[in-house]
Amino acid sequence: MVNIPFTILFAVSMLAFAFSVYKKVALIRQGRPTERTDRGGLRTAAMLINAVFQKSVIRGSFGFNHALLFWSFLVLLVANGEFIVNGVFPRVSLDRLPEAFHHWLLLAFDIVSVLVLIAVVAAILRKLFHPLYKESRTAEAFIILGVIGALMLAYMGIVAFQVMIGWVPWQYAPFSALFSVVYAGRTTPVEVHQLAVFFWWAHAVLLLGFINFLPYSKHMHILTAIPNVYFKLLDKPAVPQRENFEEVTNLGAESFKDLTWKDLLDSLTCTECGRCQVNCPATLTGKPLNPRTLIHKIKENMNENEAALVGEGEHQISKDAVWSCVTCGACMEVCPVFIEHAPKIVKMRRNMVQMNSDFPEELLNLFENMEQRSNPWGIAPSERTKVFTSIKAQDFNPEETEYLFFVGCAGAFDSRSKQISLAVAMLMDEAKVTWGTLGKDELCCGDSVRRLGNEYLFEQMALKNVEMFKARGVKKIVTQCPHCFTTLKNDYKQYGLEIEVIHHTELLDTLVRDGKLKVNDNHKKTVITYHDSCYLGRHNGIYEQPRNIIKAITGKEPVEMERSKDTAFCCGAGGGRMWMEENLGTRINVNRAQQAIDTNAGTLCTACPYCMTMMSDGMKDLNTKSIYVKDIAEVLAESVLL
Numbered sequence: 001m002v003n004i005p006f007t008i009l010f011a012v013s014m015l016a017f018a019f020s021v022y023k024k025v026a027l028i029r030q031g032r033p034t035e036r037t038d039r040g041g042l043r044t045a046a047m048l049i050n051a052v053f054q055k056s057v058i059r060g061s062f063g064f065n066h067a068l069l070f071w072s073f074l075v076l077l078v079a080n081g082e083f084i085v086n087g088v089f090p091r092v093s094l095d096r097l098p099e100a101f102h103h104w105l106l107l108a109f110d111i112v113s114v115l116v117l118i119a120v121v122a123a124i125l126r127k128l129f130h131p132l133y134k135e136s137r138t139a140e141a142f143i144i145l146g147v148i149g150a151l152m153l154a155y156m157g158i159v160a161f162q163v164m165i166g167w168v169p170w171q172y173a174p175f176s177a178l179f180s181v182v183y184a185g186r187t188t189p190v191e192v193h194q195l196a197v198f199f200w201w202a203h204a205v206l207l208l209g210f211i212n213f214l215p216y217s218k219h220m221h222i223l224t225a226i227p228n229v230y231f232k233l234l235d236k237p238a239v240p241q242r243e244n245f246e247e248v249t250n251l252g253a254e255s256f257k258d259l260t261w262k263d264l265l266d267s268l269t270c271t272e273c274g275r276c277q278v279n280c281p282a283t284l285t286g287k288p289l290n291p292r293t294l295i296h297k298i299k300e301n302m303n304e305n306e307a308a309l310v311g312e313g314e315h316q317i318s319k320d321a322v323w324s325c326v327t328c329g330a331c332m333e334v335c336p337v338f339i340e341h342a343p344k345i346v347k348m349r350r351n352m353v354q355m356n357s358d359f360p361e362e363l364l365n366l367f368e369n370m371e372q373r374s375n376p377w378g379i380a381p382s383e384r385t386k387v388f389t390s391i392k393a394q395d396f397n398p399e400e401t402e403y404l405f406f407v408g409c410a411g412a413f414d415s416r417s418k419q420i421s422l423a424v425a426m427l428m429d430e431a432k433v434t435w436g437t438l439g440k441d442e443l444c445c446g447d448s449v450r451r452l453g454n455e456y457l458f459e460q461m462a463l464k465n466v467e468m469f470k471a472r473g474v475k476k477i478v479t480q481c482p483h484c485f486t487t488l489k490n491d492y493k494q495y496g497l498e499i500e501v502i503h504h505t506e507l508l509d510t511l512v513r514d515g516k517l518k519v520n521d522n523h524k525k526t527v528i529t530y531h532d533s534c535y536l537g538r539h540n541g542i543y544e545q546p547r548n549i550i551k552a553i554t555g556k557e558p559v560e561m562e563r564s565k566d567t568a569f570c571c572g573a574g575g576g577r578m579w580m581e582e583n584l585g586t587r588i589n590v591n592r593a594q595q596a597i598d599t600n601a602g603t604l605c606t607a608c609p610y611c612m613t614m615m616s617d618g619m620k621d622l623n624t625k626s627i628y629v630k631d632i633a634e635v636l637a638e639s640v641l642l
Contacts, residue, residue, distance in 0.1 A: 006087040006204060013208040020215035021223070024268060027302050031261035034241070036231040043230050050338070051229040057336040060275050061132060068119045069148075072112045073222075079109045079155065080207060087204060095167075103172040110159065110173045113152045120149040133274040133292075144210075144219055151206050157182065157199030164192070218272045225337045228269040231262055232338035237329065237486055237539035240346045242494045243455050251455065252350030253309055256302040259344060266339040267299035276331035276341065281570040281592075282324040286585025289324035291331035291341045298344065310348050320584060322348050323360060327451050327575030328534035333566050342575075349453030359453070366579045367454055374443040374461065375409040376579055381440045384412040387421050388437070391429065396436030398473035403428070403435040403507075406488065408481040409444050410609035416616065417480075417609035423633040424480050424504045426641060431516035433507070435478070441468065447483040450491065452576035466495045476500045478507050480633065482535035482608045483574075489540070503536060504633055505607050509545040512552045512636070519639045523553045528635070529601035530558040531592065531615060532568035533608035546607050549632050553639045559599045569595060571614035578610050593618025596627060603628045605635060 037043075050056040054067035078094075086093045094102055124145050127137050159176035160183065162168040170177040183192050214220055221228075241260075243251055253259050276291035277283045283290050300306075300315040310317050322345055331341040352358040369378035387407060396404045405428070411421040428435050446461035465488075469477075479485050482503060489501035511517045528550050536542045543565045550558045563569040572588030582588070593615055596604045604619075604627050606612045616629045 003087055003090055009204065009208065010084060010088060013212055017212050017215070020212065024215055024220070028261050028264045028268070030257045031259050031264040032257075034260040034262050036262055039234060042234060043232075046232060046234070047226060047230040050232075050336075051226045056229075056338070060273070060334060060336060062123075062126060063336070065119050065122050065126075068115060069123075072116045072119070075108060075112045076116070078105070083155075083203065083207070103169065106159075106168060106172045107174075110156075110175050113156055114175045116152050117149055120145050120152075131274075132278060136272065136274055140217055144213075144217065147206055147210050147213075151203060151210070153179075154199045154203035154206060158196065158203060161192070161196035161199070218270065221269045221271045221337060224265060224269040225271070228265055228337050228339075231265065233340060235490075236541060237490055237535075238332065238340055238343050239490050239494070240343060240350075240450055240455070243350075243459075245456065245459070250351070251354040252352070252453065253344065253347035254351045254355065255307060255309060256298060258309075258351065259298070259347065263298070263340070263344055263347075264302060266344075267295050267302060269337050270295045270299070270339060271337060272296070273336065275334040275336065276339075279330040279334050279567060281326060281328060281330065281572065281588045282585075284569075285588050285591055287320075287324035288318055288584065289321040294321065294341060294344070295339060310352065317348065319352070319358070322352070323580070324584065325575050326534070326570045326572055326577050326588065328570035329538040330534075330567070330570065333538050346451060346453065346575075349451075350455050351453075353453035354456060360580055362580055363452060363576070366452075366576075367449065367457060370444060370446070370449050370454075370461070371457055375413060376444070376448065377409075377413055379413050381442075384437075384442055385439045387412050387418050388425060390422065391425060393425065394436045395439055396472060396474065398475065401434045401436035403433065403476045403478045404469075404472075404474045405435045405437050406445075406477050406479040406484055407437060407442060408479055408484045408609065410613075411480050412442070414609060414613070416612060420480055420609060420612065420631040420633055423631065423637040424478075424508075427508060427511070427517060427633060427637055428478075430640060431511045433511070433516075438468070438472070443468070445484045445487040447487040447491075448576040448579060450487070451574070452579075462492060462495050466492055466497045469497060469499065474499060476502070478502050478504055480504045480607075480609065480631070482533045482540070483610065486535045486539050503540075503542060503545075503607070505536070505546045505549060506542065508633060508636055509548045512549060517636070517640050519552050519636070520642075522639045522642060523635060524555050526554055526603055526635075527601045528554055528558045528603045528605050529561055529596055529599040530564075530605045530607075530632075531561070531571065531596065531611055532565055533606065533611050534568065534570050534574050536607055537568055538566055546605070546632050549636055550605060553635055558605070559601045561595045561599055563595065571608075571611040571618075573610035573614050578613070587618070587621065589614035589618035590621045591618075593622055593624075597622065597624060601627060603630055603635065605630060605632045607632050 054070055057063045058067050082094050127141060131137055156176040156179045159168060159173045160180040163170050163173055163177045164180050164183060183195060214222055272292060274292055280291050294317060297315060297317050301309055304315050306315050310319060310322055312318060325342060325345045327342045329342060366376055369376055407421050410417040443465055444461060446458040450458035477488055485501060485503045530546055530550060547558055569592045570588060571592055604615060606615055612631055619629060
């Protein structure tokens with residue numbers, strides 16, 4: 001026998017739900033293609049660890065409460081599945097299972113229902129009194145939590161009735177049995193039955209209504225989070241996609257259709273938890289960029305089928321927001337569902353720069369200098385040879401030198417960074433490491449122009465470098481700049497370069513551990529704090545090597561700043577921001593410099609020439625002389641060579 005009223009309601013609800021999902025899938029399919037199905041085993045493992053076992057969720061603030069809701073949701077899928085099947089076919093239910101197993105299953109449902117109620121109350125209290133960000137107090141959020149709580153109460157009301165009439169032993173539904181007090185005021189069997197019917201239909205309407213609400217709310221992530229984690233970026237860093245200049249007529253992302261299908265899936269998966277925005281240096285210093293809002297705007301733009309992503313409209317992203325990003329990756333590091341924010345911004349910049357010549361005025365000089373002299377300042381290439389005037393430096397020769405020392409633009413032209421280049425070179429000499437340079441033939445790696453959106457110029461620079469490396473027989477590169485490091489190591493793979501690239505902290509750590517560099521006691525009393533470069537740390541996972549060197553120098557661990565390692569605060573120079581004015585909000589480097597001062601350390605160590613510049617300027621802005629800013633190589637040189 002079939003329950004016709006419920007069957008009709010269920011069928012209509014499922015048709016409506018299927019149509020809603022179909023429309024969302026159709027939108028996603030409008031995105032550009034991207035390969036996200038490789039290494040299926042690794043993807044499955046990542047999905048199980050982060051989506052099913054909730055690793056990426058738990059590591060964040062209040063994460064366990066959400067994980068509890070998710071795991072409870074999985075258990076209650078069985079209970080709600082039975083509810084629906086039994087609703088259509090009343091004679092089909094879980095009581096056909098072996099009695100003992102059925103009873104223990106009922107007990108699990110009962111316990112989980114109470115846990116969900118506790119988690120819902122905790123979530124409501126948190127949003128009311130201690131939200132991660134104040135905008136999270138939305139009517140939708142409270143309605144959803146209320147519906148989830150009401151679903152649990154309705155379910156317990158149904159089970160309480162079953163306990164009263166003897167269908168379910170009370171000891172296998174102890175919490176629902178307590179709920180039977182609501183039936184106490186009913187004096188006749190008819191009234192009791194009417195209340196039970198009310199709970200049943202309340203649960204049915206709430207359940208089917210909740211399912212149909214999902215595609216139109218931020219809780220769409222209930223459907224999309226698991227596939228989004230499966231299709232996540234497997235390799236760090238998030239290297240910008242290469243353009244096919246011969247086939248693509250519209251470079252970068254002008255409309256949502258120019259983003260990839262994974263980008264669009266990201267926009268539907270955002271949980272609006274706010275972890276990205278409370279870790280974004282641009283947001284925290286009053287810039288117009290908010291990574292959570294960025295993803296939300298892309299979703300709105302897609303839903304409204306807007307023509308342009310960037311603009312001043314309600315469903316558009318402002319130009320100032322696009323240019324505020326420092327591509328530090330903090331947002332991506334903390335996102336529980338692995339949304340990729342920065343690559344989307346680079347695509348928007350690419351369209352603005354390449355298709356419309358729409359970029360901040362100060363970048364024109366940078367682009368011209370890069371194109372004509374292959375360095376940001378437009379200095380003559382012959383000046384690159386003058387950095388090592390005080391020591392003997394030879395041209396790279398694969399038969400005589402192990403490493404090509406890729407000095408980088410800052411290391412060759414910036415007066416402060418030249419001292420770092422010299423320290424690295426002298427330490428390699430001390431350890432009997434053979435190295436050489438390209439001298440005046442060295443070209444910029446192109447990191448800044450790529451992150452700023454000038455992809456065509458970057459491609460020309462990359463192709464020249466790859467051709468030169470191959471012609472010179474380069475097999476190993478060491479560089480002091482994390483931006484050169486990540487570009488040569490990761491971006492250049494798109495152009496067929498597969499060679500060993502290491503950062504100077506990696507090499508120096510190895511040389512110290514192998515005893516090739518003997519550390520004295522010059523800095524044993526020095527208290528050091530270390531600033532993690534975003535492109536060295538989050539982008540490439542190099543956290544311990546710099547700290548190992550500091551520990552070898554001082555005999556103790558560095559004093560960590562408020563934000564360190566994978567949650568480190570950017571210096572403000574990444575994403576090409578090194579060459580741009582910072583006129584909005586407060587200065588990122590000043591914020592970070594204050595965090596270093598707050599440690600009461602005597603020396604701030606960096607491992608990046610950009611970070612060196614930004615931290616030094618930050619200290620000057622704060623008018624402090626209580627802390628020295630030095631590269632790790634310089635401090636190590638003082639402990640080895642003096």
